[in-house]
Amino acid sequence: METLASLFSIAVTYAIINNVVLSQFLGICPFLGVSKKTETAAGMGGAVIFVIGIASLVTGLINKFILANEAILQMGIDLRYLKTIVFILVIASLVQFVEMFLKKSMPALYQSLGVFLPLITTNCAVLGVALNAVTYEYDILQTVVYGLATGVGFFIAIVLLAGVREKIEYNDIPKPFQGTATVLMASALMAIAFMGFAGMKI
Numbered sequence: 001m002e003t004l005a006s007l008f009s010i011a012v013t014y015a016i017i018n019n020v021v022l023s024q025f026l027g028i029c030p031f032l033g034v035s036k037k038t039e040t041a042a043g044m045g046g047a048v049i050f051v052i053g054i055a056s057l058v059t060g061l062i063n064k065f066i067l068a069n070e071a072i073l074q075m076g077i078d079l080r081y082l083k084t085i086v087f088i089l090v091i092a093s094l095v096q097f098v099e100m101f102l103k104k105s106m107p108a109l110y111q112s113l114g115v116f117l118p119l120i121t122t123n124c125a126v127l128g129v130a131l132n133a134v135t136y137e138y139d140i141l142q143t144v145v146y147g148l149a150t151g152v153g154f155f156i157a158i159v160l161l162a163g164v165r166e167k168i169e170y171n172d173i174p175k176p177f178q179g180t181a182t183v184l185m186a187s188a189l190m191a192i193a194f195m196g197f198a199g200m201k202i
Contacts, residue, residue, distance in 0.1 A: 007145045010138075014149040017198060020125045021157040022191040027125030031158050032183055034113065041162035043109045045155030047102070047117065049148065051094050052126050056147025058094070059087045059130040060140045068134075087130040088121075095121045125154060160190060 018024065021031045027048070034044040066072070067079045067086065099117050102110040110117070120126060129150050133143040164186045173182055 003141075007142065010142060010145050011149040011152075014146055015153040015156065016194070019153040019157055019194050020128070020150045021154055022187075022194040024125075024128070026128045027123050027154055030119055030123060031154070031161065032180075032187070033119075035158050035162040035165055035183070037112075038159060038162040038166060040109075040112045041158045042155070043106075044113055044117075045151075045158050047098050047113070048120060048123065048125070048154050049151030051091065051098055051120055052129055052147045052151040052154075053144065054094055055087075055091050055126055055130055056133060056143045057140070058090050059083075060133060060138075060143035062086060062090065063134055064140065083134060084127075084131065087127055091126050091130070092121045125150065157190065161187060164190075 014020065020026050021028065030044055030048070035041045063080075063083060067083055072079065095118065098120070099110070102113070102117065129147050133146055136146075138146055161183070165183065168182065168186070177185070
């Protein structure tokens, strides 16, 4: 029961309360770049959930059984300094897999995501989750839940912003606030709104 409560706490905390985009300000590039249409934003959010979820599992296993393995450490070999390089390679491989899958099965979504799909490789949210899980000393299950919750948080944020952008697209906005300025202000207001969840006790 305590384990379930702990997992639920991690899920709610990183999906809503400590949202990866609106609280931690990670993954801003795709958040701003792919949020023009709700459909495209949902596709990007789904791809990020998949990549972060699988990357969390794979990097967690690699860290536990290779980089931070007790038997290897006792032999005087410390491979933990390689975690950033190894995690980037894992994430890049997973993104290539997602890209090939979307190109084959969902060509319309693949075309609409465009250059932002390969950018998941350099999305600091994906790498941040892998590195933070090591820092927080989560076990494998907690790492996967943490990764999936973070991905869901990214999905919520990008879809909400896309909905706002669609609603205000044809509004009469003063010229100095048109374009990027409007998007940044909408993002800032969303971040302020999400700060209201900070008082929640899980």
